[in-house]
Amino acid sequence: MRFTRTLAACLVLASPLAAEEPITAELRPGWRLPNGDHVAALHLTLAPGWHTYWRAPGDAGIPPLFDWAGSENVKDLGVIWPTPRVFWQSGMRSIGYEEELVLPIRIRPRSDGDIRLTTEMQLGLCKDICLPHTLHISAVLPPQTKPDPMIASAMASVPFTKGEAQVGKVHCAIRPDSGGLTLRTEIEMPTSGGAENAVIEPGLPEVWASEPATSRVGNTLVTETRLRHMEGKPIMLDRSRVRITVLGKDHAVDIQGCDS
CATH class of the missing domain: 2.60.40 (Immunoglobulin-like)
Structure with missing residues (x-):
């Protein structure tokens, strides 16, 4: 099947990271909302020419996967995806991001106080070649209330809802x-x-x-x-x-x- 061939091609081209690190990452601690939820974000910076993928990456992409095991004081969690763009690789369409991605995370804690968020993120990176990559990120999120403008901007860049876009049937x-x-x-x-x-x-x-x-x-x-x-x-x-x-x-x- 086509998706199998595409993923296999990406994996065959994978190689150890060269001197140029294609991606750096940090966890922005964010802020606590009035209802008790917490908004944080993964901040990914991509080297020139590199891009990574959206939740539905298309035929030429590798879907991102998250493992939140080891996190503390987390009852529920959801990733908020900013609007991606379309790339073309060898005549196939992929969907993703280049240069920089601020990926907001909305967390419902079990109780007041600090949250320890730990994630292993598996993602695909592409430039002239495609390769799978794994990020390990951990941070303590205190219950501060001052919003982070970078996260707020990413949350504002999500696609319109059906109602906002005046979608009918x-x-x-x-x-x-x-x-x-x-x-x-x-x-x-x-x-x-x-x-x-x-x-x-x-x-x-x-x-x-x-x-x-x-x-x-x-x-x-x-x-x-x-x-x-x-x-x-x-x-x-x-x-x-x-x-x-x-x-x-x-x-x-x-x-x-x-x-x-």
Whole structure:
């Protein structure tokens, strides 16, 4: 399958880090919100020419993985993804970031007081070659209340919600094909500017979605993508879990769930 070949190619090209370190990382401690939640951020700085990947990296990317084991005073945690950009590698599309990434993390602590956040982040890095890389980061987050402008800016750069972007009906049609399913979406929405790129996340980690064919008919954005189970099993798709991100020149839109 295509995703397997792409990942294998990245791993074959992997090599020990050269003298130029492609990435440096720190954990920004952030601040405590009035409701008791805490906002911190991973701050990644990439060397010139290098880029890394979004949560749905595309055909030519390596998806990031997090392990928060060892963290203390953490009840719940979620990563907030700023709007990514589109890259092209050997004719294949990937989605990610270059130069710098501030990745906010919203944490619900178990109790008042300090939080110790520990993470092992596995991510892909690409320049002339692609390689997997692992970051180990740990920091104590005190219950301070002064906001961090860099984190606040990253949180403000997330895609618009369905309501903010004036999205209307989202219709999803599924049909079987020779290797799995084909998913066609028809989204009533104003243009997001320029050539619009759609990213489909089927809501099932074991299901791969191809780069969708995307076109616009007036006020409707149409996408069609192939879905394949990584082990060749049948796919039971829940339309309410389908997530569609539209990346345009002017803004991005995050659409969660189909209406029909």
